[in-house]
Amino acid sequence: MQTAHGSAVEQLTAEGGAEYLTFTLGGESYGLDILKVQEIRGYDCVTRIANTPAFIKGVINLRGVIVPIVDLRIKFNMGEVTYHEFTVVIIINVLNKVVGIVVDGVSDVVALPPQSIKPAPELGASLDTRYITGLGTLNDEMLILVDIEKLIGSDELQIVDSTAENTQKEAVNL
C-alpha cells in the first residue's frame, strides 16, 4: 500500500496516458484505472451475507458505509484462496457504488501511454474478454487492463440489482 502510493506520486509526472493500479491475480498481472480506485486496505471484519455466491465475501463497515466485498480470486477460480494479514482489498468507486475487491496483491501505479495499449485478444486471460479494455506492456510484462465498471455492473457478479433498477424505471413511467 505504501509502495503503491509512493510510486503513484513518481509516476504522476509521467507524460500522457492514463494511470493504472496494477495488481496480481493467480499469477497474472492486471491493471485498473487509478481514477476508479478509492483506497486500498486490508481484509478484515467481513460480515457474511446469506445465500450469496461464494465470491461475495460479505460486507464491511467502511467509515459508516456498508460496502460489499468481492473476492475476484474465487470468482475467477484462481487457485487456493487464503485470508491473512496481507490480503489486500481494493476499494473501487464505480457506477455510484463503492465495492471492495480482493486480489492476491497490489503492485504499483503505472502510467501507460495510449500507444502501448493493444486490443485484447479473444483468449488468454482468466478474465472474460468482455471485461478487458486492452493489454498493456510494461517492462516486457503483459498487463491486462480491466474494465472494472463493466465487471462490477455485470450480471455475473450480481452486485448491482438489475431487477430493482427495472422496477424503479417502471415506477417512474407510471
Added chain:
Amino acid sequence: MGKKVFVNNKNITPNGPITIERAKELHQFFAERLDGLPEQPLQETIDLSRVDDIDACGCQLLALFLESMKTRGATPILAAAPAALRERIDALGFHDLLALQPEP
C-alpha cells in the same frame, strides 16, 4: 490590465453599463482615475453620456468614487446623464449622493 493607464483626460468618461456585472472592472477604472488626479484638483467632470445602464451596485460605486474624490479635495461633477439614467438614479434613491448637473 497593465500598470497605470495614460490618464490625462480632464473628463472621466465611463462607458457602457455601470452594474454589478462590471463592478470589479469599473472599480479599477475609477481607482486609476483617482490615482491620476492632479496634486491640487479642482473641478472634475464625470461624463455619463456614454453610460447606458446603472444599478444599485453601480450607483453605490459611483457615490463612493465621488466621496473619495471629495476627500482628496476635488469637486466632482456628474454631467450629461441620459434621461433614463437620471430616472434610475432617482428611483434608487441616489439623487442626493449623485447630484446630477441639471440637464442642459
Added chain:
Amino acid sequence: MTTPSGENNSIDLNRFNQVFFEECAENLAEMEQILISLGDREPDQEQMNAIFRAAHSIKGGAGIFGFNDMTVVTHVMESLLDRLRNQEIPFAPGMIDLFLEAGDAISMQLAWHREGKPVDQEAIDGVRAKLQQTIDAGAPAPVPADAPKEGTPLSPEELLPRRCRLAFTPDPEIFARGIRMESIVAELTELAEPGEFDCHAQLMEVPEFAELDPERCLTRWDFTLLTRASREQILDVFMFVADEEQLCIEEEPVDRRTKAAEPAPEQGVIPAAGRRAYDNGETAPGAFGRRGGEIESSIRVNVTKVDQLVNQVGELLITQAMLTQIAAGLDPILHQALQRGLVQLERNTRDLQGSVMSIRLVPISIVFSRFPRLVREIAAKLGKQVELKTTGDSTELDRGLIEKIADPLGHLVRNALDHGLETPEKRVACGKNPMGTLQLSASQVGGRIVIDVTDDGAGLNRDRILAKALECGIPCSEAMSDEEVWPLIFAPGFSTASEVTDISGRGVGMDVVLKNVQGIGGRVQIASEAGKGARFTISLPLTLAILEGLSVAIGKEKFIIPLNVVIESLQPKAEQLKSVNGREVVQVRGEYLPILKLHRIFNLEAEVTEPQRGILVLVEADGERGAILVDALLDEQQVVVKSIETNYRQVEGSAGATILGDGRVALILDLPELFAMHKRL
C-alpha cells in the same frame, strides 16, 4: 470529502435561488390547495387575498432574481385577481380552472429554472392569453383601482392610508446575490399612493477607494410611502431579500377624514418579522400563508445538513456503544467514576438522538395535499362523483419516508378512483349515495405509521382476481380465503381492469406499489367487502434511520431483531417442542409456533442447532408468529439503520444493516421475509 461550508468560498447565487425556488413552490402549492378546496365556489375575501398574495410573491421573487419569464403569467394573473377582488369583474366558475392552469404554467417555468425541464411555451402563452381575455371580457370601463368603491368592503387599513417609514439595511452580499433593488423600489412604488413614495440611499461608510470591494453593499435605504397596503404586504416585498434585523418599519396612521398630514399621536417602531423564517410546518402547503402576526421562531435548513446531523449522531451512538462495551470489561469498583460518566453519556446521546430525529419528522399533509387536485381531475375524467376526506393530516413521519410514500399512495388513490368507486348511475342502482367517498387517513400506532386508503366502492372482485391470476399463471385456487386472494393483485403484471385506462395504466402498478412500500420497510394489507368498498393499509416504520433492536448471536455472526416484532424470549423445555408435518414447532400457551432456524435459513455455522439448547425469540410480524432460534441474546440497543443497497443489491431476509460497537456490520432481520424464506426451506 466535501464539507458543506467548503464549497461556498465564492458567493453562490444558486444557493439563494434555491430559497426562491422553494418558496415559489410553496406558494404554488398553497394557491392550488385553496383553488381545489373551492370546487366551483367563489373564493371569499380571505381566500382571494391568499391567492393574490401567492401570485404576487412569485412575481416579486421572480423579478428580483431575474426570472423575468415567470413574471409574465403571474402578472396577468395578478391583474385578474385584483379585478376580481375589487369586484370589477364577476366571478365565474371557469376561472378556477384557469387559475389552476396558470399555476401549472408557472410550475413548468419553475421546473425549467430549477431542473432544466423543457417548457411548453405555447401552453404558457395560451394561459396568458386566456387570462388576458378574461380580464378584457369582464372589464367594464376602467375604474381607478385605488379609489374605494361603493359597496366594496374595505378593511380598516384600506380606509386609512398611512405614512410608513421603512429603514432597510441590507446584508453586504445583497448585490452579489443578484437582488435587484430596482424591483424592490418598483414594488414599493406600486404599493404607495401615486406620487407618495420617496426613496433615499445613504452610504454607511466610505472606505479607502482602492481597497473596497465594489460588490459589497455599503448602502442603506430609507423609504417613505403613503400607503393603504398592510404591513404584511410591505414586508412581502422583502420576502427573499431581507432578514429580520435588516428591516425596520415605522407606521404613522393618518386619518384622512380628519387631518391628512398630521401624524396620529401613537406611533410605534416595530422590528419587522423575518422573511426567511416560518413556523415548523415550513414545508406544509399553506404554512406560507399563515404568517400573519404570529411570532416566527424557526429557521429553514437544508435537508442535507439535517441528514448530516443524523449521520453524525448515528456515529456518536456507535462510539458510545463501543465505549460502553470496553468499559464493561473493566472492574466496576475501580472505574466507578468512568462508569457513571458513561451512563450519563448514554443518556445524553439518546436525548440528542431523539431531538435530531424529530427534526426530520414532517407532517403527512405534505403528501395528502397533493390528492385533492388529482382526485378532482380524475373523477371529472371518469365521470364519477367523489368526495375526498383526509384525517390525521398532522401525523408526522420521517422526511425520507414522505418522499417515498407519495408515489405508492398516488397509485392506490388512482386505483380506487378507477376500479373501486362506481359511476353515479351504478351507485344509485345499488342504492348508494351517487357521491362516492375516498378516505385517506394516517395515524401512529406504536412504532409505526399506518396510512389507510379507503373507498366505499364495489370492493375487490374475488372471481375476477382469481380468473385473472389463472390467466397470468399465478398459482391460486378457489379454495383460497379472501385474505389469500387479495394479495394476488400484487403479482407482477396483474391487472383486472377490463380495459386499460390512462389513469391506472396497464398492469404495472400494484406490484410496484408493494415493492416501493417494502423498500422503505413498509407493508400493505388489503381488506375488502363486495359492494361495500375496499381498504388498503400501508404501515411504515416511524423512521428509517434509527431502530430499537435486540442483538442476537448465531455462531460468529450477530443479527439485529427489530424490537417491535419481539414478543418475548424463552429457553424451551423439551416437552414444548413438537413436530408438525415434519416442521419443528414450539408450543407456547397452547399455540404452536414454527421455529425459524436462522443458521439454516442463512446457511451459517451455529453453536446451537437444537432448540432446547438455545434461545427462542418469539416474534410477530404482519399477523404471523414464529420463534427464532438463536445461540444467545446479546443486548437491547438502538441501532442506526444503514442501507445495504447503497453499494449492493437487496439482501433477502434483511431490512438493512447496522454497525455495532466493535465496528462490524450486523444485518437487521426482516421478519416477513424470513417467514417466507422459512416456508421455502
